[in-house]
Amino acid sequence: MDFDDTADEAAYRAGVRELLDQHAAELVRLDSGEEAADAAQQERALRQTQRVLAEAGLVGVSWSREHGGQAGTLAQQAIVNQELARARVPTLINHIGLGMCGPTVVAHGTPAQHEKYLARLLRADDVWCQLFSEPASGSDLAALRTTAVLDGDEWVVNGQKVWTTLAHVADYGILLTRTDPDRPKHAGLTMFVVDMHAPGVTVRPLKQLGGQSDFNEVFFDDVLIADSERLGEPGEGWRVALTTLLNERVAVGGGGNDLGLSIESLATLARDRVPQLPPDRQVLARQAVGRASVAALANRYTGYRRYTAISRGGLPGPEASAGKLAGTAAAKLVADAGVRLLGDDAVYSRGPDSDDGRWQRNQAWLPGIAIAGGTDEVLRNIIGERVLGLPPEPREDKTAPFNAGSRS
Amino acid sequence: MNFELDDVQRAAAAGARAFFAGSASPGDARRALGGGPVAPGRKALADIGYLGIPVPESAGGGGGSVLDLAVVAEQAGAVLAGPSLVTAARAAVLLADQPDLLAALADGSAAFAVLDGAGPSIDAAGADSFLALDGGALVVGSGKVTAGTPMDATRGLASVRLTSRTVLAEDAGERWARARDTALVVLAAEDLGAAARAVQLGVDYAKVRTAFGRPIGSYQAVKHALVDAWVGVEQLRSLVWWAAWAADSAPQELPLAAAAAKAFAAKTLERAAETCVQVHGGIGFTWEHDAHLYWRRAKVDRLLLGDEAEHLDAVAGLVLAGALDR
Numbered sequence: 017m018d019f020d021d022t023a024d025e026a027a028y029r030a031g032v033r034e035l036l037d038q039h040a041a042e043l044v045r046l047d048s049g050e051e052a053a054d055a056a057q058q059e060r061a062l063r064q065t066q067r068v069l070a071e072a073g074l075v076g077v078s079w080s081r082e083h084g085g086q087a088g089t090l091a092q093q094a095i096v097n098q099e100l101a102r103a104r105v106p107t108l109i110n111h112i113g114l115g116m117c118g119p120t121v122v123a124h125g126t127p128a129q130h131e132k133y134l135a136r137l138l139r140a141d142d143v144w145c146q147l148f149s150e151p152a153s154g155s156d157l158a159a160l161r162t163t164a165v166l167d168g169d170e171w172v173v174n175g176q177k178v179w180t181t182l183a184h185v186a187d188y189g190i191l192l193t194r195t196d197p198d199r200p201k202h203a204g205l206t207m208f209v210v211d212m213h214a215p216g217v218t219v220r221p222l223k224q225l226g227g228q229s230d231f232n233e234v235f236f237d238d239v240l241i242a243d244s245e246r247l248g249e250p251g252e253g254w255r256v257a258l259t260t261l262l263n264e265r266v267a268v269g270g271g272g273n274d275l276g277l278s279i280e281s282l283a284t285l286a287r288d289r290v291p292q293l294p295p296d297r298q299v300l301a302r303q304a305v306g307r308a309s310v311a312a313l314a315n316r317y318t319g320y321r322r323y324t325a326i327s328r329g330g331l332p333g334p335e336a337s338a339g340k341l342a343g344t345a346a347a348k349l350v351a352d353a354g355v356r357l358l359g360d361d362a363v364y365s366r367g368p369d370s371d372d373g374r375w376q377r378n379q380a381w382l383p384g385i386a387i388a389g390g391t392d393e394v395l396r397n398i399i400g401e402r403v404l405g406l407p408p409e410p411r412e413d414k415t416a417p418f419n420a421g422s423r424s
Numbered sequence: 425m426n427f428e429l430d431d432v433q434r435a436a437a438a439g440a441r442a443f444f445a446g447s448a449s450p451g452d453a454r455r456a457l458g459g460g461p462v463a464p465g466r467k468a469l470a471d472i473g474y475l476g477i478p479v480p481e482s483a484g485g486g487g488g489s490v491l492d493l494a495v496v497a498e499q500a501g502a503v504l505a506g507p508s509l510v511t512a513a514r515a516a517v518l519l520a521d522q523p524d525l526l527a528a529l530a531d532g533s534a535a536f537a538v539l540d541g542a543g544p545s546i547d548a549a550g551a552d553s554f555l556a557l558d559g560g561a562l563v564v565g566s567g568k569v570t571a572g573t574p575m576d577a578t579r580g581l582a583s584v585r586l587t588s589r590t591v592l593a594e595d596a597g598e599r600w601a602r603a604r605d606t607a608l609v610v611l612a613a614e615d616l617g618a619a620a621r622a623v624q625l626g627v628d629y630a631k632v633r634t635a636f637g638r639p640i641g642s643y644q645a646v647k648h649a650l651v652d653a654w655v656g657v658e659q660l661r662s663l664v665w666w667a668a669w670a671a672d673s674a675p676q677e678l679p680l681a682a683a684a685a686k687a688f689a690a691k692t693l694e695r696a697a698e699t700c701v702q703v704h705g706g707i708g709f710t711w712e713h714d715a716h717l718y719w720r721r722a723k724v725d726r727l728l729l730g731d732e733a734e735h736l737d738a739v740a741g742l743v744l745a746g747a748l749d750r
């Protein structure tokens with residue numbers, strides 16, 4: 017047992033650091049939680065950051081060469097992620113494309129689609145989004161209603177998606193639709209690549225709990241999609257979507273990175289604030305800092321176990337869902353301890369200096385983390401049924417034709 | 425990075441599981457409450473070599489690591505075995521320069537207990553050789569043992585007043601602290617085993633017990649409670665391994681890792697045991713069912729060697745002092 021890099025990993029890491037140093041001036045730097053002043057300018061800068069990293073061979077590390085990647089290992093990808101975090105490079109703009117859409121195109125796309133999309137996705141020449149959730153189908157994804165009807169060699173799409181992260185800047189999306197409402201809900205679905213600039217696609221940003229707009233509603237009015245942009249066979253959309261969801265697990269299940277602000281940043285804040293509190297308050301504050309630290313450490317070291325499994329060539333199974341569940345809980349404890357240390361400023365949405373604002377923004381982001389990519393409750397169902405082997409709830413919606421079921 | 429047990433450790437875990445399955449059980453823990461012996465008992469633990477794991481080979485031990493011991497301790501915890509490997513771990517650190525006493529620890533010819541002041545100490549009830557910190561010096565001696573009615577008889581808790589003392593080392597404060605931290609790791613490892621077994625008992629029952637026409641495990645209130653307990657167990661496993669590794673390979677990280685593991689163990693075992701009782705319903709509240717034996721272990725262990733509040737405060741103190749700035 018050790019926490020050291022192997023000789024190969026150490027050499028790889030040193031190479032990554034050198035590349036990041038070399039390109040330092042071309043990369044956006046940000047503390048997680050910080051907000052840039054001008055959104056459009058920030059988008060350009062983030063696209064450029066990813067392009068520079070891609071050209072340096074630091075994007076799509078584990079993707080095969082034929083798909084524009086570096087044919088490296090998942091462990092190497094994790095090392096790159098760690099080094100990017102260390103260099104304070106923010107999340108890559110195309111994280112949804114890299115984590116979910118790209119792998120789905122790789123697995124189910126045609127050679128022509130590979131050729132057309134993958135290299136540009138890696139360079140963030142095109143930004144991607146994931147068009148799954150709808151107003152009436154989030155957790156129950158297979159209940160979605162957006163329709164695609166074949167007309168000659170084109171599909172006509174009508175319906176609405178919602179909470180679509182990055183849709184406002186995206187060039188393409190993977191779009192899950194219902195193509196056969198006479199079949200049971202999971203059987204009548206089909207996946208497409210959709211051009212977000214196509215006529216009939218309307219994107220409306222939604223304002224989130226914390227006031228920012230990272231996600232959107234997306235409307236499809238008679239949008240035409242060529243049959244050649246289908247991913248997988250008609251009616252096979254659920255199987256294709258499972259590829260996306262599996263990769264979502266890989267994307268979040270990586271190297272034990274904190275989902276929220278780090279314990280180290282809590283330590284810095286607490287070092288400053290705790291001594292200013294009256295003694296009885298110090299006791300309580302130390303309990304909160306201790307509890308948050310323990311939870312975050314437990315999650316960090318559990319991440320190292322997943323990382324070890326990955327570096328031996330394993331794929332995270334359903335147990336990786338536990339990482340997001342526990343990571344969210346730990347991040348909430350860290351944020352709460354941090355915000356409370358702000359004292360009177362904790363009641364304002366943004367403190368007078370940027371360090372305060374970081375804690376408040378993080379506090380306002382975490383409720384979304386507990387919902388996005390599988391709610392806490394849905395993750396508990398997955399772990400209970402697929403890891404612990406507990407029986408599922410009785411369901412009648414799996415077998416009846418979709419259009420015969422109670423759709424509300 | 426290689427944060428996983430190796431093949432030898434996995435084999436040792438399998439061996440320990442088999443040994444403890446045949447030599448101790450919650451049934452034994454129940455009988456101990458009525459005055460029966462603690463199982464498997466000191467001699468059996470010495471004979472299989474587990475008491476000697478932390479003792480160097482030169483003193484007749486196995487020369488194992490704290491991680492080796494933690495792997496076995498997890499299996500001991502699963503069946504509520506006693507006496508505790510915590511005592512062996514702690515005594516081995518304290519007696520590092522006492523080959524004769526180490527040999528007696530390993531072969532079980534002396535029954536050690538380590539005293540935390542005048543309060544209840546683990547395994548003191550059946551012990552004859554007491555180790556204590558006396559004005560900064562490490563002493564060994566005999567003593568007068570006073571035990572209350574045990575809540576968990578496998579822990580051998582009793583208060584001891586020393587009646588004789590021989591100084592083994594002056595200025596032993598640092599060694600004492602390291603021994604206590606090592607003890608925290610092994611206690612957390614035993615709690616890990618107990619918590620994992622308690623969750624498993626709950627899961628097994630939830631699959632077969634039906635209510636309102638379906639298995640109770642299909643109800644989310646039951647399922648989610650078990651999942652939360654299981655997630656806690658897996659997170660605790662990571663802290664226990666880290667802390668054991670730190671004891672062996674990174675002593676500067678041990679105080680933080682040990683305090684974190686013990687604080688988390690206290691909560692995790694308590695939640696697992698309470699969930700186990702709750703999921704079993706009325707039968708879980710009976711004397712004959714095993715659930716309460718895990719519940720007893722939880723209610724006692726959470727308070728041993730410092731409670732959650734003490735260790736959370738220790739973690740905070742270390743974090744504030746820069747323990748994470750490496």
Ligand SMILES: Cc1cc2nc3c(=O)[nH]c(=O)nc-3n(C[C@H](O)[C@H](O)[C@H](O)COP(=O)(O)OP(=O)(O)OC[C@H]3O[C@@H](n4cnc5c(N)ncnc54)[C@H](O)[C@@H]3O)c2cc1C
Pocket residue numbers: 112145146147148149150151152153154155156178179180181182231383384385387388389390391392393394397644
């Ligand atoms: C920040 C953010 C970003 C997102 N980005 C995207 C994106 O890029 N693309 C995309 O397609 N979607 C995205 N989503 C949508 C997200 O996937 C859904 O919100 C999520 O799956 C939950 O669906 P819902 O909102 O319809 O809630 P519902 O499914 O209606 O759930 C409401 C409540 O009921 C509970 N519940 C539902 N079903 C069960 C059950 N079986 N058992 C127990 N409890 C249950 C839920 O846990 C929740 O508490 C995003 C969401 C957020 C918050």
